[in-house]
Amino acid sequence: MAFSIKGIHIPHRKNTAGMSAVRMLVPSMVTIPMAMHIGKPAKPIVKVGDSVSVGTMIAEQDGMISSPVYSSVSGTVKGIADIVISNGRRVSAITIESDGEMTPDDTIKAPQINSKEDFIEAVKMSGIVGLGGAGFPTYVKFATDKKIDTLVINGAECEPYITSDSVTMVDRADEILFAIETADKYFNFEKVIIGIEKNKTAAITSMKNIAAKYKKIEVKVLPSVYPQGGEKVLIYNTTGRVVAAGKLPADVGCIVCNSSTMANIARYIKTGMPLVEKIITVDGGAVKEPKNVIAPIGTSLADVFDFCGGFVSEPMKVLYGGPMMGIAVPELSVPVLKQTNAILALNEKETRTAKTTACIRCGKCTNSCPFGINPAAIAKAYKDKDAEMLEKLGADVCMLCGCCSYICPAKRPLAETNSLAKNLLMEERAKKKEVKA
């Protein structure tokens, strides 16, 4: 029987829809973390006092899963020190004082690509990582030995407020097409499917235009249901394939890439300019002038908000990413990261929620979970530290999309508990393996 993926209707609040991205003023200082991806942090290759240009490599990839880091401004390296980013995580970061010139590094040139390996190497050297908190290095997805027949381009953009992907699909359609063509040359996909929620009409038109130019491309218009852009959700809704628990898209023959990731890959392949800036949506009730902004990586959120006219009211919460899955940051001094697609400053009203009460067993959490998980039962099993039960309930399948927490009338922190439960389950699994070994 076909699985029916559920989800929820949430307010869209796409205040910046249709606003082309504007380049912000050059910040006087950027702070670029070495760990904007999962895996090993990059290794700094510059020292204090070095002068750098836009696109100069400042840290190299270290280990199998890692990603190089480039300067996003021209200027002088001022320091290499630990900073605290989200969740109190400390990471090493390079601070560069900008000379205001934005001079590109003159050694930069387009890479030579003649094989699949060259393509993967190029994606690796571009420094591009996936969206979302984790920041999975994009080349790793391409460097698979599994048989891949479908490239799925994620243009769902299901989170409220965020429009940076849609804007990219409209403004950078040619680059997206170029990246698809290049990848297809070496992967020979059967199909390239671009999945877009149906309310993003401008993006749909733009992508249909490129589909008309390249016959493998198919634009799939999807219902506006959160979380349409969840990787497994998108794969199921575009190809009908089920990525089982603990499996990856490659296991069902798919590579999933974000639309802006594709545009950035194209830029690197065409010009050799690595990932040094991002189109980000700046929005939220506390922001004076919501905008789509092109911001150098490493710019402090404070500078970006300033560029958008500052705040109209005290921000209660400032987020990397959307309100459903974004990460709350402790202070405005944290930098724009490679995987940042939006920064939001939410006001009191937007973050308001009723008081937490006991679970009233309404079943709304499980009925709205895209994957049919029962978070209320997971919460109970987690409280009892019952790993076996967590296994049975499929706690590891949870993608932390937050539908359950959103919908819960008792305002239980279900997604949060799920994340703890997942950790517990992983620990117990590791222990079991040890015992067996």
Added chain:
Amino acid sequence: MENKLHVSFSPHIRSNNSTMRTMLDVVIALVPATVAAVILFGLSALLVIAVCVISAVAGEALFNLAIKKEQTVGDLSAVVTGLILALNLPANIPLWQAAVGSLFAIIIVKGIFGGLGKNIVNPAIAARVFMLIAFGSMTKAVFPNGLDSVSGATPLADLANDKSVNLMDLFLGKCGGALGETCAVALLIGGIYLIVRKVITWHIPVAFIGTTFLFTFAVEGGNLETTLAWVLSGGLMLGAIFMATDYVTSPSTAKGKLIFGIGAGVITVLIRFWGGYPEGVSFAILLMNIVNPFIDAKTSRKVFGGKK
């Protein structure tokens, strides 16, 4: 930077529903039935309702104080329990009995099991059944103002004795019975409100009432009039819409709800025709409450891409 930003786990926005709003919706949905009760039965109805609600709320407040638990009366769930119980009682019930029933529901059925969401059976149902056993049958109910009450029996008793009843009277509530169970139209309005507000889904009420209808129709040998009379009376509407749909004691998924509703319908008819008690509805819901954990476990959603 001394910026004090609030940091917490995602999601950072929440739906604007709440436990209290949900309970408030149930109260609102019960307004038509409550108003109908007061119109039909007069001041005594108002008194019974007031006594039940007040003792439920006071009982919960005092119980929380006694066991040093955080005060929960603000979530309005005690109001709902008190009100539903009241609508299940006849207008002439001694007020002390109403109070005892209400306290039984709140303290014994809900409080001792751990409060909101932890009870095994629906508090109002359990209290009604308890009162039936402790204080005697309520089939000898009072009649609405101005109606001739020669037999002193409810339509159910009449039906059981093969007496005819007027369907329109049943629909509008001009018949004997508990306060809130007589006026079917008021209960239906409340039910539609709950479905529109997404507080409940249609599954349990439709399956429950539908099954009762079909089964009764068969038992009655295809007599539509008596079948309708059975369906419109005896607390079926009140039970199916407001009590069988209690979140805590009914299944979560659509499939589970349908099974629950069908089961309740079958048991209702069995008890009504072969069980001696005309009030099959309360017993049916109570029994289904008890098997609910089993139904719920068997009908839970399958996890996407998970193991069997």
